[in-house]
Amino acid sequence: MQYEEVATTQDGNLVINVGPQHPATHGVMHLVITLHGETILNVQPHLGYIHRSIEKMCESLSYRQFIYSTSRMDYLSSHINNHGCALAVEKGLQVEVPERAKVIRVLMDELTRIASHVLWWGAMAMDVGALTPFFHAFRERELINDIMEETCGARLTMNYMVPGGVMFDLHPNFVKKVKEFVAFFRTKIDEYDTLVTYNVIFQERMKNVGVISAADAVSFGCTGPVLRACGVKSDIRKLAPYDGYEKLNFEEPLETAGDSYARYLVRMRELRESLSIIDQLIDNIPEGEFQAKTKAVLKLPKGEFYSRVETARGEFGVYIISEGGLTPYRIHFRSPGFANLSCLNHIAKGQKIGDLVAMMGTLDLVIPDIDR
Amino acid sequence: MFIVDYIKTVYNASTSLLKGMRMTGYYFFNHKEIITLQYPDVKQELPERFRGEVVMTHDEKNEHRCTGCTACELACPNATIKIVTKQELQPDGKKKKALETFVYHLELCTMCNLCIVACPTDAIKMAQTFEHSVFDRNQLTKKLNAPGSKLMEGVE
Known part of the structure; x- marks a missing residue:
């Protein structure tokens, strides 16, 4: 190069x-x-400025230990990354996860998705010139961080998902706080719409910018809201449901325009879908164990294990090759940010340089995710 | 027709801008909905599970619960913990492994909580401290067991 x-x-x-x-x-x-x-x-x-060789590092860590390092990849959806890793290890161990753990995991995933989309909304609006939304976004995100802090013990890199379930049980305040948050946040999404979505200046800035066709998006390997903005159904929660997503009633938001504004709208609608998922689950958390009994030392049988989850940015895949030992022989992560970045040259060609931040903003790039 | 469209666009843009500005005005007059804390004068109370650093619990008789089994050392992904053991002479004449020094490298720790989960005797826990900055990084290497402390009765 x-x-x-x-x-x-x-x-x-x-x-x-x-x-x-x-x-x-x-x-x-x-x-x-x-x-x-x-x-x-x-x-x-x-690329390469923040490369930490996480995949190579994981080869020397045990199946319990490597999960924490994936929080450092896509730090905004760290719960969902941990979830994907835990699913892959559970596939190898043939462990049945208790119902309570599944519900807790889904709840945490959706809260993380909201936190991630809210931060994206603020940062993207700041990129295209509106400073105030950033502070509105951080106010709401702070509430989610407080909920996470209380239950998981950390605000950003939680390391809450372990093979077989979750690390702790829910905090007694969790249900109350999440209900408060959901009620509060519903009014705030309408505020977001007034501030940014219906703003004509913003719409002019985003419409017909960074257009990508469905065929191109698929061939570049784009996933998540970038692909759904072209009208392709690609939600892993619908296509290959994991941990009880098949029982939930939620919609997959689709737009057809494929431009920056369509990607924006998809994410805004996903916020509401995540809220409805939380609504369905928060009153129905089953009683029971929060963690399945696993051995103190985990050993995966010889073979290959793959699991995929839907993060806030798209499809996240974990591929483990095991030789039967204490540590994986090879781990590969399929990160959504890397594939979404690859279409940047295609969508930016022929556009003005001022629109580049609008395109990068709606691709929702998290750099440590691209550069593992 | 161009002029009519132009004026329409300007009108739409300015009204949508005013709608946004109305919200800004609302928060200008409603300070109570502003949630920032004046750190360091005001400090937030951190929840019980918050992971700040690893500490060892000691009771009032200066006794800890660590047997020196190195389960935490093995569970740590970053080699943060180093346990030094010694052979202690028991009253009945037998030798028994006991903890000499619990070395904790805060500069390497990622607060993943795996050591706390691994500990069979609940000897260590996470503290709610977060202001860890020091001028010399050697100060971040800590000895967790208090000087003169010994193993609590009845902990195996």
């Missing part, structure tokens, strides 16, 4: 670097952009 500095090429095009430290990339990502005037000709992402 050729490394180009700020320069004009021979045909008069300008090459500029956005990042590695740039407020709009929300992390250490480096984009080399070739411009003709204000029009983008090419976007080349350079």
Whole structure:
């Protein structure tokens, strides 16, 4: 990969670097952009600034230990990453997870999804020039963080899912606090709509920007809201339900336009769907064990195990190859951010440079997820 | 027709902007819904399960519950814990393994809680402290068992 500095090429095009430290990339990502005037000709992402080789690290950790490191990948949906890993290990162990643990897991997943989407909403609005939504978003996210802190013990990197269930039982205040939050947040989504969604300036900024067709999105491997904004059903919770999602009644939001505004709308509707899932479960948490009995030392049989979950950004896959020992022979994570980033060059070509943050914002990139 | 469209767009944009500004005005006059705390003057009370750092519990007789079984050391993914044991002479003349030093590297710890779960005797727990910054990183390597402490009666 050729490394180009700020320069004009021979045909008069300008090459500029956005990042590695740039407020709009929300992390250490480096984009080399070739411009003709204000029009983008090419976007080349350079990765590796926050590479921690988590996959290699996991090869030396036991099946209980490696789960915590996945919280550090997509730190905004760390619960769901942990969930995917726990599912893969349980597949190998042939452990039946208790009903209570399943419900707790789904509740935590949906709360994480809301927290992640709310943060995305604030950060994306800030990227396109509205500063106030960021503070509104953080106010609501703080309530979820408090709930997490009380039950899981941490605000961001919880490490709450363990093979066989969850680490602790729910805190006695959990149900009450979640109900309060759900009631409070329903009014706040309407505020979000007034502030940003119905704002004509915002709509003009997002519509027909970064359009991707359904066929292209599939071939780039995009998942999650990026693919659903093109009208392709791709929710893993519907396609391959795990941990009781098949019993729940929720909709998969779809849009057809495929532009930045469609991706925005899909995420806003997902917020409401997550709230309805929490509503269905919060009164029906079954009694019983929160963790299945597992051996002190976990050993997976020889073979390959794959599990996939739907994170806030798309499909997250965990692929474990076991040789029968204490540690995995090889672990691979399929992270949604990496695949979603790969379509950036395709959607940015021919657009103006000012729209680049609108496209990156609605792709919802989390850099440590791209660069494991 | 272009001029009519243009004026319409300007009108729509400014009304939607005003709707947003009305909300900003609402919070300007309703301070009580603002939730920020004036840290460090006001500190939030942290929940019981909050994971700040690993500490060892001692009772009033300066006795701990750690037998030196190294279950936490094996459970730790980052080699944060190092347990040094010694052979202690029992009253009946037999030798028994006992804890000499519980070394805890706070600078390596990720607060994953796996050591607490692994401990068979509930000797260690998570403390609710979070202000860990020091000028010298050597200060982050801690000895958890208090000087002169010994194993509690009846803990195996």
